[in-house]
Amino acid sequence: MKAALLLGTAMVLGGGSAAAQSMRTLTAARPLPVAAPATVARLDFGAGQVVLRAGDGSDLYRMVLRYDADRFQPVQRYDPETGALQLGVTSIGRGGLRVTSREQLAQVARFEFAPEVPLALHASLGSSEASMDLGGLTLTELSVRSGAVRGIIDFSRPTLGSCTRATFSVGASELDVIRLANSGCAEVLVEGGVGRAVLDFNGEWRGDMEVEANLAMGQLVLRIPPDVGVQVVAERFLTAVSLEGLIKEGNSWSSPGFAEASRKVTVAVKTSLGSLEVVR
């Protein structure tokens, strides 16, 4: 009887222990070398909050990671010869559910890149909540793959150099790209699943832009300044289209005076069961 009471007491007391904690922080940086090759950066961050911006110029890159050490391991690889860079976390393959509070295991990644070094950025964000300010970077290429949750990509000021292409792949997430004209990217490719993408073409225009969008059941909203000529060519099936102010000719819609416009954006859309909206 006494033993049973002791056992019961031990169980009661033992039940009060806190869950094991496994969060760690890694800070990684590389001082800016005298002559750095163009950086080709690959970011992998599956879950959590991602913040990216231009650095102060003292480092080629800087990363601060707060990650769940039970599920992920940090990665920082850089090849000074080629400029190939990999930052973020990789899974260590442990499955299962984490039954604990969201705040306790809030993963955070902060990335900074040198503004003056040419940068091709390829970000795979999984189910992260991203806030990326690419303004001021010397951006040569951009691709963002967003699985779920929400992302905001802002070109708060004009980028340096010339950007050949920006690719946004939206799974089930919401992605807002703001002041895209500041990117100077000549081509913009949007691949949509069932998510929603908003492309805002405000900013400083440096040349005409071409947008290609392949949508499944997703929604694409294009916000285009009134003084920019726009032409939309759509191959669609069961797609809701809202192109207010544009003139329809066959499968294409054009803004009045498109041919004479000094700045133009051409949009080619292939969609089924999706939704396309142009707001001017």
Add this chain to the structure above:
Amino acid sequence: MRAGNPVVPVIRVLILAALTVSSVGASAPAPGVSELAGRVRDLLGLLAESSPAVTPQAVASSGQDGPTVSIKRLDEPTRIERELRTAIREPLEATTLTVPDGMARLGRYTLGSSEVQSGDVVVLRGDADLHGRLEGNLVTLDGDIIVHPGATVVGDLLAIGGRVREAGGTIIGSVQSLQALESPPPAVAARSLPMLVATRGAGAIGVFLTLLVLGFGLVTFGRPNLEIVSDTVTQSFGRSFLVGVLGQILVIPTFGMLVVGLVLTVAGVLLLPFAAVVFALLTIIAVLGGLLAVAHAMGERITRRQMANGRAVSPNSYRYFATGLAGIAGIWFGWVAFGWVPVAGPMILAVALLGTWFVTTVGFGAALLSRGGMRESFSGRMLPPAMMTDEYLWATPQMGVPAVNRPGKRQP
């Protein structure tokens, strides 16, 4: 914790205060905030009684069969940490380690201003003070790396369980600081047992009170349908279970077919949102109504047994339903009371979940079989007059509205 002279900590605090004041008030240029913070941190470290200083010394090479840790690449700091911690022995002096093209040190390591170190360096349980030139990578385990003014590092730095302090030297390479595991937040404390039981109990009571209200509403406003589904459970139990399992398997494909069918008929696209909502609602009603009907059937069976044993109770659907629901709730309240017990608790939870799934499946199947209580084929309600035994008639109202709905009255 070591037992020491009680005067020593007091003296150390006084020394700390004096050094801090002197560093701030000195005529030489005041150190930066980070440098000052680092100095304070060092002194605080000296005050820690539980971490006696490790005597600086070289770590012997481990030979061919001993632990070898290469720090040529610092891409995966957690791997290096794991390998180094595995290599450490107690007492520390017994540690052996081979660092390819480099060396390992124990305790504080200092590279003098006129020195040049070529090759990689691993420092265990100590800080690394760099004043000279290091041509190679440097990793500290449970220690900081301090790059002093005038120092040059041509290589990568990694501080595990510490941090890299850039105090003015030149670094041509990467800098990484991997901090130790965070301590558990004080706010995240497990609930006490009484609170756990009370919380779970309140949740279970809430769920079953809600079901009770829903069930009474169903009895009041939809008794004919409820009774037919309930009778289907009683009369076609096995068939109901099988149909319930099949229904669960087919519910998503059915929804998919519905969507595709509506999409293919162009006009149907407009109905898609409404159809999706209606489909979801019907499914929920079938599952929930089926569960309530099973509770009704269980209660009816229990009540009739009580009556057969001579107990005077009022046979009505409200009683049936409340009795049956109490039966289902019983197993959940068993989990509320004993769910905290190791091993047994999860087993009770599994039984409760499995039992609830089972009765829900039977109810769902009965609801499908009886078309939501509109089809009596499987309910056994078409009783021939020959089956009207005395016991059945004794336990069945022979007048009033319930009697009108009884099977015997429907026969020609």
